[in-house]
Amino acid sequence: MKPSNQLKIGLAGLGRFGILHAKVLSSMANVELLAIAETRPEPLKEIGELYGVERRYKEAEELIKDPDLDAIVIVTPNDQHERHCLQALATGKPVFIEKPLASNYKNAQNLKQAAENSGSILQVGLILRYELNHRIIHQQIHQKSLGELISIRTKRNLSRSWFTATAERVHTVYESSIHDLDLLLWLTGSKPISVFAHERRLGNHLSPEACIALIKFENGCIGITETSWFVPTGAPANVTTNNWKGCIDAELVVVGSNKTVQLRSLDSPLKIWDSSGTISPDSALWPEYNGRIYGALREELDDFVKCASQGVESATANLEDAVNGLHLADAIIESARTGTPIIMNQLL
Numbered sequence: 122m123k124p125s126n127q128l129k130i131g132l133a134g135l136g137r138f139g140i141l142h143a144k145v146l147s148s149m150a151n152v153e154l155l156a157i158a159e160t161r162p163e164p165l166k167e168i169g170e171l172y173g174v175e176r177r178y179k180e181a182e183e184l185i186k187d188p189d190l191d192a193i194v195i196v197t198p199n200d201q202h203e204r205h206c207l208q209a210l211a212t213g214k215p216v217f218i219e220k221p222l223a224s225n226y227k228n229a230q231n232l233k234q235a236a237e238n239s240g241s242i243l244q245v246g247l248i249l250r251y252e253l254n255h256r257i258i259h260q261q262i263h264q265k266s267l268g269e270l271i272s273i274r275t276k277r278n279l280s281r282s283w284f285t286a287t288a289e290r291v292h293t294v295y296e297s298s299i300h301d302l303d304l305l306l307w308l309t310g311s312k313p314i315s316v317f318a319h320e321r322r323l324g325n326h327l328s329p330e331a332c333i334a335l336i337k338f339e340n341g342c343i344g345i346t347e348t349s350w351f352v353p354t355g356a357p358a359n360v361t362t363n364n365w366k367g368c369i370d371a372e373l374v375v376v377g378s379n380k381t382v383q384l385r386s387l388d389s390p391l392k393i394w395d396s397s398g399t400i401s402p403d404s405a406l407w408p409e410y411n412g413r414i415y416g417a418l419r420e421e422l423d424d425f426v427k428c429a430s431q432g433v434e435s436a437t438a439n440l441e442d443a444v445n446g447l448h449l450a451d452a453i454i455e456s457a458r459t460g461t462p463i464i465m466n467q468l469l
């Protein structure tokens with residue numbers, strides 16, 4: 122029998138990332154994964170059977186209407202976030218939604234307003250705030266151990282083979298840089314004043330293949346953020362599943378007046394060489410051992426479950442910052458489009 126104090130969660134979207142959410146949620150002692158939703162019948166059946174979830178919906182909207190749920194987790198594609206999030210917020214229940222919160226700043230503001238109107242807790246998947254190395258850097262900055270913040274440089278370069286899955290769907294700044302824009306807001310703790318960006322296009326896709334932006338913050342810190350989709354197949358694979366693998370070549374360099382901090386995603390000490398190349402398994406974000414997922418994904422869902430159970434906002438995944446991350450993303454895309462610097466308070 123299920124303990125009565127378990128939070129009854131409904132999970133919508135069982136794609137590459139949703140199945141990881143299902144694995145984490147189904148292993149939590151204080152959670153009952155009561156319902157799942159997925160438009161594709163195979164993963165709905167497979168995940169339902171694997172974790173003994175009997176309530177299976179073909180549509181997120183049907184799951185959201187389930188009156189027995191205590192909280193809702195949304196891991197559907199980006200272009201459906203606003204619709205599903207609005208429906209979920211209308212229930213007044215706590216909602217966790219994967220990044221990016223919305224497709225632009227205006228829509229993100231609308232979602233924040235909808236959460237305020239309904240009294241729902243709205244938590245966005247700002248996963249790097251839950252990763253231990255990033256947390257140590259955040260702590261060092263806020264204990265003033267680095268001295269004055271001079272600059273923060275972020276890089277998130279991804280496997281070229283993944284670009285086709287993204288190119289026509291979403292601008293890369295909303296897809297990949299959004300993680301780093303959140304890091305910049307979180308680590309500086311300051312407001313961005315201006316942005317200047319360039320993008321590089323080799324094809325006629327919705328998304329450019331690369332985008333680099335320079336951001337000036339109110340506290341004087343200079344942010345530089347880079348993303349591109351040119352990592353060759355031969356690079357060490359640090360994102361692997363049963364049927365695909367690839368590389369996130371991410372880097373964070375924080376220069377303070379006293380200290381410099383560097384964090385590189387490919388510096389993991391664990392390397393596995395096989396006939397097709399090198400695998401450098403992720404041990405930070407969602408590493409799996411013995412059927413259990415550890416790392417930042419577990420930490421952030423654990424935070425959501427605690428906050429939802431207690432009816433309080435997350436102290437870590439700040440909603441205002443999630444909304445402001447989209448303001449920065451809009452500014453970068455507009456600057457790259459027009460070739461001119463953008464003053465943040467002049468951008469609606």
Ligand SMILES: NC(=O)c1ccc[n+]([C@@H]2O[C@H](COP(=O)([O-])OP(=O)(O)OC[C@H]3O[C@@H](n4cnc5c(N)ncnc54)[C@H](O)[C@@H]3O)[C@@H](O)[C@H]2O)c1
Nearest residue numbers: 134135136137138139158159160180181196197199219220
């Ligand atoms: N935090 C991170 O590091 C991270 C990593 C990967 C993905 N994500 C985010 O997670 C989300 C999902 O990404 P993904 O890679 O799993 O995508 P995906 O396309 O693999 O999965 C989305 C799933 O939602 C299903 N779906 C679509 N419409 C639906 C509906 N109306 N009702 C129910 N199910 C529906 C699709 O069939 C698919 O299985 C995205 O927002 C993405 O940005 C975050």
